[in-house]
Amino acid sequence: MSFTITCPICGERDVYEFHFGGRDRGPPPSHDNLTIEEYLRYAQFRTTRTEAQLEWWFHSNGCGSWFTTWRNPANNREEKPQEMSNDQQ
């Protein structure tokens, strides 16, 4: 479905202006004592849940910046998880 992503520089823009960079999964695992299996699991295995997740986006047809934003893959709305929005209140 078509939706919007909010770029920190350009503001709310059509999703087709952006390149999806995947879920933010924190820093890669330390290379010390890292087995091949652990690395492959980190690189490939992930579950997309129907709840808000922090993602990387690239404004490829715009200002060219990389940034993170929260999006829910169930409804494609930019929304923060329940507990985070409660904290802000």
Add this chain to the structure above:
Amino acid sequence: MSLKLRNNQVKSSETRAICGLERLWGTSPLKSHYDVVLIGGGIHGLATAYYLAKEHGIKDVAVLERRYIGYGGSGRNTAIVRANQRTQENVKLYDEGLKLWPKLIDELDFNLMFFNCGNLNLAHSEAAVSAFRLAVSTANFCNVQSELLDPQQCKELVPALDISDRPYHPIHGGMYHGPGGIVRHDAVVWGLAKGAFKHGAHIHQGVEVLGIDTDGQKITGVQTNRGSISCNRLAVMAGGYSASVCEMVGMELPVHPLTIQAMVTQPLKPFLHHVVSSGAYHCYANQTLKGEVATGAHMDPQVNYSTTPTAWYMKHQAEALCEFLPCLKGVKFMRIWAGLADMTPDMAPIMDGNVMYDGLFIDVGWGYFGFKSGPITGKYMAEFIADDEAPDILKPFALNRFLENRYMGETAGATNYGHWN
């Protein structure tokens, strides 16, 4: 009065059968225990139930479907069947699948409208012609009919093609795979449901799996919106939603759910007698037996569970189609829809058994190839579940390949549109 009489006459089951009014499948009571529970009432789940009941004598089978059978990918695909994949393991499986359609029509006594019109893939660069050369060699090595064509031969097959220098991506050649074609996807769902029910399997629509029960190393049952059901063996065949189902037992999969869109034009006089597809334009098209041009291919690259189409894509599709089939200019789109494709890193499916728990089988990650392979996969998954041992043809598709760095190489397939487009 006469109408009343006629209604009374129709009551006899023989008359109903003659008039074609027999229900294809019926409702069954939801039992609290089944030997085998299959999650997902699509082509894969129904085919597995059918073959379990018919060929392995396992009739204590339930297919659990959250919505109605064929609601997901089984009813949303563009119904194309072919066996010209990149790797031998895949070609072998899809080729058997392709040869199964006519047999299945006889067996189910139901017309699946298999139309083996052939698939023409277009190359728009020299690199694409080279990729076709590889694909043709692989197919021929596996005894699958496939040949390389020059632009003139493409034009002879599909006179509506524009092989001039006018298009942005001119046509450099083609790959023709004669045995492929289209099958009516709804009929496959209905026919398999009919067959599965006839052989004793239960089909439960509107039953949503909410949790999976385990005891130590063993699967023991499922929690549903209609109570708990215990079972000895459980198979996940839920298409785009498979990863969410597997997460109920804490199993993570290398699967990404992406939205894929398709559409049909208004009905036209027959002009397109083959499935035509183009990698450069991200577009494939075939004319259905009703005369509509069914076309699709685009996947939105961000993971999501939405099945809503976009205006952006309709515009893209119209532009792409009119480039290599200029006669379609001005034709109107009638319907557009979307479904979910569960993509794996190597664009090949995952079929495995007794994974993580004893009695847990998975048949997932089919991406946008789940339709062509549905019945043949059901046949082998049924064998897998019945014998508790993977049939040789399914062994290369085990989940472990991703942890052993053994990709299947389907991303390089000439008929696939790049790495998830």
